[in-house]
Amino acid sequence: MKVVRSTKCSLGFSTRAKRLELREVLSEYGRVVNVFIGRFWGRRWQKRELTKGNIVVEDTWLSARMRKVAAREAIDMARAARERDGRLARKPVHKGTRMCVSSTIGTLRPSKEAASFDAWLHLASIGRGIRLDLPVRYHRHYLRYAQDPRARRKESYIITEESVQLAFEVEVGEPRTEGPELGLDSGVHALATLSDCRRFGTDLEGLMAIVRRRRHGSRGQQRARHALHQRMAEVAKEIAALEPRTLVVEDLKRLHHGMRRDRRLSRNMRRSLGAWAYRDWLGRLERACEMNRVRFVRVPPAYSSQRCHVCGHTERGNRKGEMFRCRGCGYSDQADVNAARNLLDRFEGGDAHPAGAYGPGFPSPGVE
Ligand SMILES: [Zn+2]
Secondary structure (H helix, E strand, C coil): CEEEEEEEEECCCCCHHHHHHHHHHHHHHHHHHHHHHHHHCCCCCCHHHCCCHHHCCCCCCCCHHHHHHHHHHHHHHHHHHHHHHHHHCCCCCCCCCEEEEECCCEEEEECCCCCCCCEEEEECCCCCCCCEEEEEECCHHHHHHHCCCCEEEEEEEEEECCEEEEEEEEECCCCCCCCCEEEEEECCCCCEEECCCCEECCCHHHHHHHHHHCCCCCHHHHHHHHHHHHHHHHHHHHHHCCCCCEEEEECHHHHHCCCCCCCHHHHHHHHHHHHHHHHHHHHHHHHHHHHCCCEEEEECCCCCCCECCCCCCECHHHEECCEEECCCCCCEEEHHHHHHHHHHHHHHCCCCCHHHCCCCCCCCCCCC
16 A cells, blocks of 8 residues: 655745745746636546647746646646535636646755755756756655655655645555554543543643643744644554554544534534644544554544443433443443444444434434
8 A cells, every 4th residue: 555645845945036036936837827727617627638739828938848737737726626616616716826846847856065955956847948956955754754665755846935845655565454443532631542441642631721821823832832743643653553453533524514412522622722733633643544554444423422332322411521421221431432432333333223323314312
C-alpha cells in the first residue's frame, strides 16, 4: 500500500527581487486559470481533451507548458466545485497565490555552497524567459522522509510565495492481519479512550486550558497551540504503535447531519480546542495508522455516548458526566469506554439490538 506524505519547506531565503518575480508569476498563473475556468465551465471537460489549440490565451506571456498546467487546474477546480455543490455550484475563482507544477517546470537540486539553505528549486519554461532559482530550507519532516528507505520523492511542487510543498510516496506494505480491533473515543479528559479501556493523552486537558487562557491570537496562544498539536502527534503515534489490526473512530463528516441529540463529543472537543484542531487530531491519527499498516475506519458516531454497548438501550439519562450507567440493563462503565465500544460495534456490524441501531434512517428510540 502506498501513501503520500507532503512537507512544507520555506522559500524565505529568496531575495526580494526573486520574491517579486515569483509573485508576478503566481498572479498571472491565477489569472490564466480563471480564463480557463470561464472557458470550460459550460460543460464537463476531461484533461485528455486539452490540445495545443484550446489552451491558447491571447494576452498572456505564460509558456504553453504553464498554460497547460493552468488548464488542468481549471478543470480540477470546476469539477471540485460541481462535486461539492451540484447544480448550485458557482464558478470557482483561483486567487493566484499558489500553483502546483511537475518536473516539466520545476526541479529540486541539492545546494552545494551555502550552509544556510539546503537546495535550489529551479523553475524554468514559465514564459517571458523567466528562470527562477529559489533557495529552499528543508523542514525536519523532509529529512525524516528523505532518510526513510520506503519513501520516494515525487516530482511535484506546490509553490506559494513563502513555501514549497514537497511530496513523498511511501510504500508502507500490506495492512496488518494480526492484532486486535479497537474502537477509539476522543474526549477532553483523555484525548483517546480505547475500547479495551486504555487511555492516552490525559495531559491534554491541561494544555487545552492553557490555550484557552491565553489571549486570543497572541504569541503565547500560538505557542500553547503548537505544544498541544505536538502532543496530539505523539499520542497518535503511541496509539498506532500498539499495532492494532483496525482502529475505529467517529466519522467527523457525519457530525453535522441529523444528529442534534448527541453532540457531546464534538461540542466538548470544539469548545476546548476548536473544530479545526479536532479534525487535525483525527487526521494525525489516520496518518500514523497508515504508516503503521493499521486499518483506519470512520463510522457514524450518532448516539455512541448514549447507547449501552451491552444491551443497546439508548437514552440520554444513561450518561452522567464521566460515568455511563444503563437504565435498561444496569451495565456501568466509564462513559468514554462505552462510547469507544459502541464505535467498534458499529464497525463490526454485530449490533443485535435494533433499538440501538443508529445513523441516518434510524429514528432515535426514546431519546428525550
Ligand atoms: Zn444496557
